[in-house]
Amino acid sequence: MRFFYTVCAVACASLTLSAPTQRKSYAGTKVYRIPTGNQEQTDQIANMITTLGVPTWKSAKVAFSHVDVEVSKDRLKAFHDALKQISPQLDSQLITMHDDLSVSIAKETEGMYNPFRDAFAGFANAAWFNNYHTYADHLTFLNDLASTFPNNAKVVTGGTSYEGRPITGINIFGSSGSGTKPAIIFHGTVHAREWITTMVTEHVAYSLLSNYTTSTTIKSYVDKYDFYIFPVVNPDGFVYTQTTERLWRKNRQPPPSGTCYGRDINRNWPWKWDVAGGAAAGDSPENKGLAAFINAKANSAAGAKLYVDWHSYGLYFMGPYGYSCSANAADKTEHTTLEQGFAAAFKAPYGKTLKTGPICSTIYQVSGGSVDYAYDVSKIKYSFTPELRGGSSGSGFVLPPAEILPSGIEAYEGVKYLLANMV
Numbered sequence: 001m002r003f004f005y006t007v008c009a010v011a012c013a014s015l016t017l018s019a020p021t022q023r024k025s026y027a028g029t030k031v032y033r034i035p036t037g038n039q040e041q042t043d044q045i046a047n048m049i050t051t052l053g054v055p056t057w058k059s060a061k062v063a064f065s066h067v068d069v070e071v072s073k074d075r076l077k078a079f080h081d082a083l084k085q086i087s088p089q090l091d092s093q094l095i096t097m098h099d100d101l102s103v104s105i106a107k108e109t110e111g112m113y114n115p116f117r118d119a120f121a122g123f124a125n126a127a128w129f130n131n132y133h134t135y136a137d138h139l140t141f142l143n144d145l146a147s148t149f150p151n152n153a154k155v156v157t158g159g160t161s162y163e164g165r166p167i168t169g170i171n172i173f174g175s176s177g178s179g180t181k182p183a184i185i186f187h188g189t190v191h192a193r194e195w196i197t198t199m200v201t202e203h204v205a206y207s208l209l210s211n212y213t214t215s216t217t218i219k220s221y222v223d224k225y226d227f228y229i230f231p232v233v234n235p236d237g238f239v240y241t242q243t244t245e246r247l248w249r250k251n252r253q254p255p256p257s258g259t260c261y262g263r264d265i266n267r268n269w270p271w272k273w274d275v276a277g278g279a280a281a282g283d284s285p286e287n288k289g290l291a292a293f294i295n296a297k298a299n300s301a302a303g304a305k306l307y308v309d310w311h312s313y314g315l316y317f318m319g320p321y322g323y324s325c326s327a328n329a330a331d332k333t334e335h336t337t338l339e340q341g342f343a344a345a346f347k348a349p350y351g352k353t354l355k356t357g358p359i360c361s362t363i364y365q366v367s368g369g370s371v372d373y374a375y376d377v378s379k380i381k382y383s384f385t386p387e388l389r390g391g392s393s394g395s396g397f398v399l400p401p402a403e404i405l406p407s408g409i410e411a412y413e414g415v416k417y418l419l420a421n422m423v
Helices: 002-013 039-052 073-086 088-092 101-109 126-130 135-148 195-210 216-224 235-243 285-298 332-350 370-377 401-421
Strands: 030-035 056-058 066-071 095-098 153-160 166-172 183-187 226-230 304-309 316-319 355-358 382-388
Touching: 030 073, 039 066, 039 073, 066 073, 073 088, 095 101, 126 195, 126 401, 135 153, 135 166, 135 195, 135 235, 153 226, 153 285, 166 195, 166 235, 166 285, 183 195, 183 285, 195 216, 195 226, 195 235, 195 382, 195 401, 216 401, 226 285, 285 304, 285 370, 304 370, 316 332, 316 370, 332 355, 332 382, 332 401, 370 382, 382 401
Parallel strands: 183 226, 183 304, 304 382, 316 355
Antiparallel strands: 030 066, 030 095, 056 066, 153 166, 166 226, 316 382
């Protein structure tokens, strides 16, 4: 985690307080996967990345793993020279994830502004999952869901962003009506660049609603729980990725001082917080609204049963804790069973294997994280976070549209396992 924060500090040092006015160009930018050897070499690679200030897509916690980095064309020579100094073999072992990131982004978004490749206006249908969409179209889709399935869905709001956008979600409910059953809460796109989580959470919502009248099993789940699915909990950052900087991660809240623009919403929850998560614990408007919504459901008569914070990428399904690798959740045994069951169900359609376990010991330490907050503060017994697929060809955050539907299908299988096995 120190590695992540150091890279963040280097990146932030080059920013100004004013937001860029032009779309960032990724022309000639390459994304590489660096295989890591022993711990000494892993540390050398981490130091090299910090020195060069290249953005990290995926960091290595332990030896004999890999690091994914984004290298702009003006830093390519320095990057390759530095890598060869660590080991001449390393440079030849690089895996190219994106040979030209701008080309990959163009392919990712080619259907986004084409109405002939979109879902039919006013009616939610499966064609939606053929390509990615603008933020405005996502809001329309949620409203279309509520209009298409008026007896089982309505649009809800879980707070307001720094720039004043509502954090919009869909409430899915059964025959007893809204607000009468234990809550299940899903968050997507807390990190703005993780577009696949927007589509996956919407796919879960669409699948539950479209199968309610045809599947007795799905009907039993929807009748048993109240679902609150928020596909984009970081709307400002999400819009920014679509208009200005595709790989932006945080919200768009300016700092009180310094040059590190934005808050990482998943480091800002007011529990086991660290200074890297903002100026103060829970100081982002997004966190304030989301925490209030979660706690209102958790403290209601019906309570809250499940919280899932969807992320990409890396293929993980994890539970508490993130803040400590030595602390154990009181429900760890049950969490382990559910994590492994989710992973088995997730694997069934396409063979994707998930690593499971507590966040800290499985991937890295996370302070001020949502899962720990939901579990310890909101007392939601089942609190998890997946890291979805990064593409069969190693696409990472810039996942081709062809992988949207498979991502949704495998995630939905995992969700159905949880719904069938939570007690």
